[in-house]
Amino acid sequence: MSFLNLSLGELLGLAGAISAGVVALYLLDRSKRKQVVSTLRFWADAGVRTQLKHRRRIQQPWSLLLEIVSLLLLLAALAGPRLGIIGTAGRDHVLILDTSAWMGALQGALPGSGPGARQGTLLDEARDSARAYLRSLPRRDRVMLVRADALATPATAFESDFGVVQEAIRRSQPGSSALNLELALEFAQQAQRLQPERAGEIVFAGAGRVPESQADLTNLPSNLRVLMSGAPQENVGLRKIGLRRSPSAPDTWDIFVVVRNYGTKPHGVDLELQFGKSPVGAQRLQLAPGSEQQATFSYRTKVGGYLEARLNIKDAFPQDDRALIELPAEASLHIVVYSKEPQLLRPLFASNPQVDAAFEDPSKYDPAVKADVIVLDRFAPPAIPHADSIYIEPPAEGSPIPVRETKAGVRLEKWNAETPLGAGLHTQEVILESAEVFAPAPGDIVVAESSAGPLVVARAPKIEGGPKLAVLGFHPGRASMKYQLATPLLAANILKWMAPETFRSREVQAGTVGTVSIPVGKDADPSSIRVLDEDQRPLPFTLKDGALQFFSGAPGAVSVLAGDRETVYSLTLPDVAEAVWRPPANVRRGIPRAAELESPPQDLWPWLAALGGLGLLIDWLLFGRSRLFRLRPGRSAPLPSRFRQRKAS
Amino acid sequence: MVEPLIDTPMLEKLERLTIQWQKSHPGLVGGHNISRFAGAGQEFLDHRNFTHGDDLRAVNWRAYLRLEKLFLKMFQLEPRIPVRVLLDISQSMSTGATSKFDYTRKLAAALCYVGLVRLDAICLQPFSAKLHDSFIASGGRHRFQPAVNFLSALKSGGQTGFLAAARAFLARYPQPGLVLVISDFLDDEDCEKPLQYLADFGHELMLLHVWADEDREPPWDGELELEDAETGEHIELAFDAEARARYTAEFDAYAGELERVALRNSGRYVGLSSSAPLEQAVFGSLVRQGVFE
Numbered sequence: 047m048s049f050l051n052l053s054l055g056e057l058l059g060l061a062g063a064i065s066a067g068v069v070a071l072y073l074l075d076r077s078k079r080k081q082v083v084s085t086l087r088f089w090a091d092a093g094v095r096t097q098l099k100h101r102r103r104i105q106q107p108w109s110l111l112l113e114i115v116s117l118l119l120l121l122a123a124l125a126g127p128r129l130g131i132i133g134t135a136g137r138d139h140v141l142i143l144d145t146s147a148w149m150g151a152l153q154g155a156l157p158g159s160g161p162g163a164r165q166g167t168l169l170d171e172a173r174d175s176a177r178a179y180l181r182s183l184p185r186r187d188r189v190m191l192v193r194a195d196a197l198a199t200p201a202t203a204f205e206s207d208f209g210v211v212q213e214a215i216r217r218s219q220p221g222s223s224a225l226n227l228e229l230a231l232e233f234a235q236q237a238q239r240l241q242p243e244r245a246g247e248i249v250f251a252g253a254g255r256v257p258e259s260q261a262d263l264t265n266l267p268s269n270l271r272v273l274m275s276g277a278p279q280e281n282v283g284l285r286k287i288g289l290r291r292s293p294s295a296p297d298t299w300d301i302f303v304v305v306r307n308y309g310t311k312p313h314g315v316d317l318e319l320q321f322g323k324s325p326v327g328a329q330r331l332q333l334a335p336g337s338e339q340q341a342t343f344s345y346r347t348k349v350g351g352y353l354e355a356r357l358n359i360k361d362a363f364p365q366d367d368r369a370l371i372e373l374p375a376e377a378s379l380h381i382v383v384y385s386k387e388p389q390l391l392r393p394l395f396a397s398n399p400q401v402d403a404a405f406e407d408p409s410k411y412d413p414a415v416k417a418d419v420i421v422l423d424r425f426a427p428p429a430i431p432h433a434d435s436i437y438i439e440p441p442a443e444g445s446p447i448p449v450r451e452t453k454a455g456v457r458l459e460k461w462n463a464e465t466p467l468g469a470g471l472h473t474q475e476v477i478l479e480s481a482e483v484f485a486p487a488p489g490d491i492v493v494a495e496s497s498a499g500p501l502v503v504a505r506a507p508k509i510e511g512g513p514k515l516a517v518l519g520f521h522p523g524r525a526s527m528k529y530q531l532a533t534p535l536l537a538a539n540i541l542k543w544m545a546p547e548t549f550r551s552r553e554v555q556a557g558t559v560g561t562v563s564i565p566v567g568k569d570a571d572p573s574s575i576r577v578l579d580e581d582q583r584p585l586p587f588t589l590k591d592g593a594l595q596f597f598s599g600a601p602g603a604v605s606v607l608a609g610d611r612e613t614v615y616s617l618t619l620p621d622v623a624e625a626v627w628r629p630p631a632n633v634r635r636g637i638p639r640a641a642e643l644e645s646p647p648q649d650l651w652p653w654l655a656a657l658g659g660l661g662l663l664i665d666w667l668l669f670g671r672s673r674l675f676r677l678r679p680g681r682s683a684p685l686p687s688r689f690r691q692r693k694a695s
Numbered sequence: 696m697v698e699p700l701i702d703t704p705m706l707e708k709l710e711r712l713t714i715q716w717q718k719s720h721p722g723l724v725g726g727h728n729i730s731r732f733a734g735a736g737q738e739f740l741d742h743r744n745f746t747h748g749d750d751l752r753a754v755n756w757r758a759y760l761r762l763e764k765l766f767l768k769m770f771q772l773e774p775r776i777p778v779r780v781l782l783d784i785s786q787s788m789s790t791g792a793t794s795k796f797d798y799t800r801k802l803a804a805a806l807c808y809v810g811l812v813r814l815d816a817i818c819l820q821p822f823s824a825k826l827h828d829s830f831i832a833s834g835g836r837h838r839f840q841p842a843v844n845f846l847s848a849l850k851s852g853g854q855t856g857f858l859a860a861a862r863a864f865l866a867r868y869p870q871p872g873l874v875l876v877i878s879d880f881l882d883d884e885d886c887e888k889p890l891q892y893l894a895d896f897g898h899e900l901m902l903l904h905v906w907a908d909e910d911r912e913p914p915w916d917g918e919l920e921l922e923d924a925e926t927g928e929h930i931e932l933a934f935d936a937e938a939r940a941r942y943t944a945e946f947d948a949y950a951g952e953l954e955r956v957a958l959r960n961s962g963r964y965v966g967l968s969s970s971a972p973l974e975q976a977v978f979g980s981l982v983r984q985g986v987f988e
Contacts, residue, residue: 078919078931079919080922081920081922082921083790083909083910083913083923084788084790084795084910084923085787086926086930087881088949089942
């Protein structure tokens with residue numbers, strides 16, 4: 047017999063307090079009530095008088111005893127005592143349902159379905175096992191359903207209503223990430239520790255496909271039971287796809303595809319790539335069991351579109367046989383150069399494939415010309431251009447930055463490499479035949495200096511989105527600067543400063559959902575790194591040992607911006623773990639048999655409650671004020687004589 | 696200003712009523728005997744000198760033509776049947792959840808107002824074991840407030856002594872008339888004898904028996920220690936449903952005796968519970984029993 051949370055001492059204390067209360071109430075109820083009345087004349091024949099000396103005595107001891115016993119029985123009923131083996135009462139089980147991506151693998155026709163019925167998935171089989179386990183449990187047990195993939199997510203609390211758990215099982219769907227069994231088991235153990243009820247079993251229902259690191263998981267809870275589902279399945283799938291601009295040809299994409307054989311037999315598969323429904327390439331891959339193979343392709347295009355990778359194979363898990371990646375179009379910068387000597391500037395601007403340069407005579411100058419950057423070679427425009435502009439040796443009267451003086455034989459002494467415009471620039475012993483020395487305003491960026499003053503100055507816009515400005519006090523295509531390595535780098539730096547989006551290097555990676563790790567270098571500045579999801583909302587990330595890590599539990603695209611580099615992760619491939627977990631031999635398996643279920647303890651509270659209620663009813667009938675069967679004291683002393691006289695009259 | 700015992704809507708309804716009597720008394724209906732004074736009667740009484748402010752309609756113009764002096768004709772008012780209200784203010788009237796004393800005062804105020812509206816005079820006579828100071832309400836409805844003030848100033852107390860009160864009443868008011876007794880009639884001595892005295896001296900009895908609900912049907916159960924509100928005497932007894940039934944039967948039998956006394960002497964008896972609304976009592980029981988018309 048158990049009294050739930052009440053120890054024997056607590057129970058006796060509570061019973062004593064209630065008994066004392068009952069006795070007090072009894073004495074109060076049975077004590078005489080004082081009442082002032084208008085007259086005593088009519089009470090003569092109505093009441094039965096009692097003796098005053100009986101006031102302090104218990105006049106109906108059997109009534110008191112009956113009430114105390116009845117209330118103690120009701121108290122015991124409230125405590126919920128049970129007759130039987132205590133150990134089988136009220137256990138808390140945690141049912142871990144494998145909802146990893148692999149659970150979407152086809153398993154064969156569903157049991158009980160007719161010929162031609164659709165194939166069931168591994169999750170269908172796991173659902174059936176979970177339901178069978180629920181049916182085997184006693185009704186007083188409670189079950190918590192935990193959906194396990196890369197995360198362990200409780201779908202229900204500890205529920206004694208198995209209908210709720212059944213519904214949660216029915217609503218479970220395969221996810222996109224791999225199973226983290228270790229995390230799920232740890233979660234289940236913690237959940238059981240937090241509950242006051244005695245811990246029941248931790249039941250795992252699923253295929254158990256886990257990462258290599260968990261294949262030999264041995265640190266298992268002692269109360270673990272596994273309901274393994276699914277025979278070993280053959281599967282070949284896309285593991286990863288990467289695309290980056292070719293370093294040698296910026297309009298060419300280098301594409302590499304990783305394919306893995308998850309099965310136990312060697313497979314030969316055809317890998318096909320299509321871009322905008324047009325074939326890009328195809329390769330035949332021979333894959334040994336458990337091996338990966340990388341195929342490389344190259345494709346030249348400037349336009350954007352969708353690249354599709356497809357494996358021509360029929361296996362149990364078709365979700366990883368196809369992947370689709372969106373390729374961004376190659377951006378180009380449109381420049382208009384106003385110069386009377388365009389041949390001097392053509393090597394600087396027309397040689398870059400990302401720059402689309404047009405050369406015009408200064409007489410055709412249009413301040414509203416459609417261009418990203420306007421270059422003005424020794425020319426002062428009548429109206430300030432609307433776009434970003436580069437002035438080369440502007441006339442002193444038309445220079446946007448005042449010219450302090452024009453000198454001959456100026457020595458270029460310093461490049462300010464700490465600014466983005468002067469990054470990587472270096473020259474030795476350069477004497478400029480003629481150069482303008484500027485008088486920069488506060489906030490202007492000085493890129494190059496001589497002993498006489500600044501020679502190259504840039505000005506950032508004062509308002510957001512305004513035009514940027516760079517002024518060169520010497521001509522980069524003439525005389526001493528013509529053959530300097532710093533000259534094209536200076537032009538590239540200026541253009542990159544003016545249009546950073548155009549020159550940002552882009553990579554596209556297609557991978558599996560879950561945790562993504564990217565090497566960024568140990569000295570990466572966290573403030574310069576942004577990780578954005580498809581809706582441009584920031585995702586949390588960590589930097590550890592030179593690697594950036596973030597987690598995405600659902601398919602989608604994630605952009606990682608680090609400096610001038612942008613990597614787009616198209617996390618559309620389901621994460622299929624490499625190994626299958628084999629539970630040790632001592633772990634319980636399968637649905638528990640009916641014989642294993644111990645006989646349920648018998649509830650005593652209905653009997654105790656009925657006895658208590660019956661006792662109170664008997665007390666009310668025998669001793670209550672509305673009693674049907676009266677047990678009352680005898681008659682008392684006679685009334686005053688005047689009442690008797692009146693009655694006689 | 697004293698709180699009104701009866702609200703205005705109730706007063707408006709009371710204006711439709713008249714106090715009724717059954718016995719044949721000489722004189723007009725209701726009112727105190729003030730016929731010793733001249734008034735608007737039919738029978739010529741005397742002449743007196745005209746004084747400023749007298750009614751010119753009563754001037755004897757013939758005498759003026761003869762004597763060139765103004766004389767006023769005086770007429771004799773016919774005697775009226777006195778209406779007296781005997782009001783029980785003993786201590787027993789203040790017991791109970793709903794005060795019988797308050798109920799009694801409201802009932803007396805209602806009777807008084809009905810009389811004033813009919814230009815009658817009502818004598819309010821409080822009593823316990825003796826007669827206390829009385830109040831005569833007359834002169835029309837605008838004299839109702841002094842009556843209310845008198846009733847509101849009454850305090851309950853003392854033992855009930857019907858016999859002594861009846862003797863004092865007969866000595867103070869020898870002229871027979873209508874006597875309305877408003878009381879719980881809970882006297883340790885017998886009430887039948889003093890009521891019979893009143894009837895024997897020619898008074899018409901109207902007994903308004905007011906009781907609290909616990910006077911008729913005590914709600915208590917179990918062991919009781921009872922104290923008489925007037926005498927302070929104690930008794931102890933066990934009380935239950937059967938005893939309650941016997942008690943109520945005793946009470947009803949006593950009320951029956953009171954009714955028989957009233958009917959035997961051509962009077963009327965009305966039993967009223969203090970928990971019943973006053974309007975229901977006046978327009979229900981009192982009209983039905985012929986106290987009001």
